Amino acid sequence: MKKYLVFAISTVFIFSCTDLEEDLDGLLEESGLTEQEIVTGQLDAAYSQLRSFQNTDFQFVLNQHSTDEMAGPTRGADWDDGGAWRALHLHQWNSSHPRVQGAWDQLLGGLFNAIDALNNSPTAEQEAIATFYSSLYMFSAADLFGQVPYREIDASYADFPTVLKRTEAVELAISQLEAVYSSLPSTSANNKANKYAAATLLAKMYLNRAVYKATDEDGTPQVGPFTFDNADMQKVIDYCDDVIAGPFSFVSNYFDSFAADNTNKGTENIFVSENNNTTGGEVSRYYFMTLHYNHNPSGWNGFVALTDLYDKFDAADPRRGGDYAGVTDVSGLKTGFLLGPQYNQTGAPIEDRAGNPLVYTREFNLGNSTEEKGIRAIKYTPDYANTTRPANDFVIFRLADVYLMKAEAMARMGGDPSGPLNAVRAARGVDALYTGTSLSDISDERSRELYWEGWRRNDQVRFGTLLNPVQQKPDTTDRTKLIFPIPATALSTNPNLTQNPGY
Structure with a gap:
């Protein structure tokens, strides 16, 4: 297959393209490692870069704060951060926004590590694994930014990388991944790249293919409605069925997929970014970012769930949350949504900083909220063995998402999606609801099932x-906000990049 070398110029690199490649080549020659050992190291680096998906400063906040699920209210002197969180919620970001810059650098850094492994004579399986990682990073970058810098492996490093538009990037990612699909392992240690993860990614790319095709000549994304080809x-x-036939099964408790021991409990987790108490990870941010200072663990009292999200749930839906063994009995903390009075493990009220009972409210003000305002959400349960270095693996792909993608594809073909939809609801212990083809129902079910997971x-x-x-965003925003701007620093280092329309 034709290989491409994707090249990311980040603000952390102060040397030129040629200097970078020469330095890398020199280091490899002096290492004394075999080519396969070098490739293994590059694949490990590409996998490690998935930590950026865990970090709430990068892709996650772009994919969540811009939606109907999450916001980051300013609380007096806390959480202002130059208006960064307000800008994300109000769709007022620009090319200098620090979260935009960070996500760009992280995704293209991972992409560089993945594709560079193809330069060093990988085995067929190593080539397939590297291609899976490159396809994942390319899909993610194209989805967020609408364009991806790249260069062919034999291209001159004296030239600046050319640029793939979002349709071109995803078409390339699909074709490359399908070409190596049969070479991927069926299982993999530590849930790293495998054919089921690749099938899930391919399903996502085909599901979104119509969106990427709907782009104006100048790069402006179209709003839709989109034309979803039956073949796609x-x-x-087909890819979802490949996964469903695999070794995965629904968990008995919804929150087991996100628990501190989800390496063993998470039977529906297809692909994760691994964490443990020794090396740590970024999953602690998912409880620190939302919990009040006086919870256990003590949080940063930041992000809140919108009432639009909370109100999608029936009261009896276990995904809305409740007691969880090893958490509630230790600290009083519940999983899911935290609303109303908060208590510790003895049943005593948790207090705010003024000594009053801490009572979370539905409403908040984006620009000026007191410390108790806003519904909180706990998806990843605290690991009380080490709250700062938790062992919860970060979930990227899981089985319920696959069932819901299948349901959506069936509906877009004019079929009845009730089978896969109700399979998910049955696994969660809630009543079957769907007998028709309502796309809005599918969207709501995806929100109920996948809230705060970055999708x-x-x-x-x-x-x-x-x-x-x-909530707290009263206006309809312009379609140019369907993708993010190219960071100003990237534009200054690669003249082949052009700013996205509207920025």
Whole structure:
């Protein structure tokens, strides 16, 4: 297959393209390692870069704060950060926004590590694994930014990288991954790259293919409604069926997928970014970012769930949260959504900083909230063995998402999605609801199932709802906000990049 070397110029690199490649080549020659050992190290680096998906300063906040699920209110002197969080919620970001810059650098850094492994005579399996990682990073970058810098492996480093538009990037990612699909391992140590992860990624790319095709000549994304080809939707179904036939099963407790021991409990987790108490990870941010200072663990009292999200749930839906063994009995903390009075493990009220009972409220003000305002959400349970270095693996792909993608593809082909939809609901212990083909029902079920997992923006773009008003965002925003700007630093280092329309 034709190989491409993707080249990312980050602000952390102060040397030129040629200097970078020469330095890398020199280091490899002096290492004394075999080519396969070098490739293994590069693959490990590409996998380690997935930690950026865990970090709430990068892709996660772009994919969540811009949606109907999450916001970051300013609380007096806390959480202002130059208006960064307000800008994300209000769709007022620009090319100098630090979270935009960070996500760009992280994704293209991972992409560089993945594709560079193809330069060093990988085995067929190593080539397939590297291609999976490169396809994942390319898909993610194209989805967020609408374009991806790249260069062919034999291209001159004296030239600046050319640029793939979002349709070109995803078409390349699909073709490359399908070419090596049969060479991927069926299982992999530590849940690293495998054919089921690749099938899930391919299903996602085919599901979103119509969105990327709907782009104006100048790069402006179209709002939709999109034309979903039946052939693409059948590909989604076929790849989802490959995963469903695999070794995964629904967990008995929804929050087991996100627990401190989800390496063993998470039977529906297809692909994760691994963590343990020794090397740590970024999953602690998922409880620190939302919990009040006086919870156990003590949090940063930041991000909140929108009432739009909370109100999608029936009261009896276990995904809305409740007691969880090893957490509630230790600290009083519950999983899911935290609303109303908060208590510790003895049943005593938790207090705010003024000594009053801590009572979380539905409402908040984006620009000026007191410390108790806003519904909180606990998806990843605290690891009380080490709250700062938790062992919860970060979930990228899981089985319920696959069932819901299959349901959506069936509906977009005019079929009845009730089978896979109700399979998910049955696994969660809630009543079957669906007998028709309502796409809005599917969107709501994806939100109920996948909330705060980093997929909501991608879903809302596809369903045509991202630009709509939501809590504390009263206006419909322009379609140019369907993708993010190219960071100013990237534009200054690669003249082949052009700023996205509207920025």
